Amino acid sequence: MKKQWIRSLKSGLSLMLILALMAGCGKKAEETTEAETQTKAPEPATLAPAETETEPETEAVPEGMVRSYLTGEWVPEEFGRRRPAAVVISNVKAAQPTYGLSEADLVYETPGEASAVRFVAFFEQYDDIKEIGSIRSARTYHAFIQKGFEAIFFHYGQCEYAKPALEECDCVNGVTGASEWAYHSMDGREAPHHHFTNGEEMKYAIEKLGYSTEYPESYNGFYQFVEDGESPYMPGATPANKVSVGYVSNKPWFEYNAQDGLYYRYQFEEPHVDVGNDDVQLAYKNIIIQVCDYEHYYGTDYLNIIMWGGGVGQYITDGKVIPVTWKRDGDWGVTHYYDSEGNEIKLNPGRTWVCVVRTERANRVEIS
8 A cells, every 4th residue: 555655646646635535544444443343243252151150160189189088188198098097095184194186187085984084086197196195995985986987996905895896896905915016105104004106106006917908998988078168057056165075084175266266175274285296285176075875884883885876966166066966877887967957067177076975964065
């Protein structure tokens, strides 16, 4: 176009005429462009694909990671699909301080003879733990507790009445030959509170006894957890900033910290710390109170706490509490917890503390 205009100038057309013609052409081009804009349909590329609006979002799975059966958190597959270790730990005053509990993914606190309580602590990544203890003898209900998680069970002895139940479990028992290579004595501790273990000893014991570290193919976990970014559904929830369980001997309670969403544990009138892990205070995302019937064995002090069947309780998380009912799948299966609407509850991902409370003492539980 420019070359044509130059040739026109050379043929004697006046500059004014050229300018006028150019102005006219520019106006016509603008009119054409406006008309095209008014009638031309948008390019298909500018339309948002309808498929992206309806496709469900899929959860991103970190490479090499799986959901922990114990916490619902992402963990390396080598640990998350390996059977955990469950350890019976004493909690009487003479056994203080305890070691290793801050590294447990799940803890059951259970009544014992008289007013004593004992823990069944579950460890998923136990390999490098330096001290766990002190370790004590098992009771019948401890066997039922750990079996639901398909754990390998570490304990130092048992009451006579627990033997039939323990025969159904993969046990590392300190009084049946495992004491020399699965446990050690801690200096300065008096019997019977001197038995301890660690990650190296636990791994060696499991290998020596030939126990499988793989879950059964049918196992799908014990608890259900909400997805990342979701919160548990808690119909009829009421505040739960302080939880007192009502055990007589150690008088434990939990206090909620809204900043990190954890419940910090206290007992014996002071913070409950793990001296084996830099005196860190024990803290948990979830608390479950499970009220159970019980009986005494043949007039003795030994309890048989009924962990099968069903009962009532409470689920506590995020500064709130709801009433629940619980029901177990047979004698050895998984325990399910249901809210007031009949929905099976889903826990927050994180560590959980379960308080087993005898029926007659359920009225001692205080939540505010």
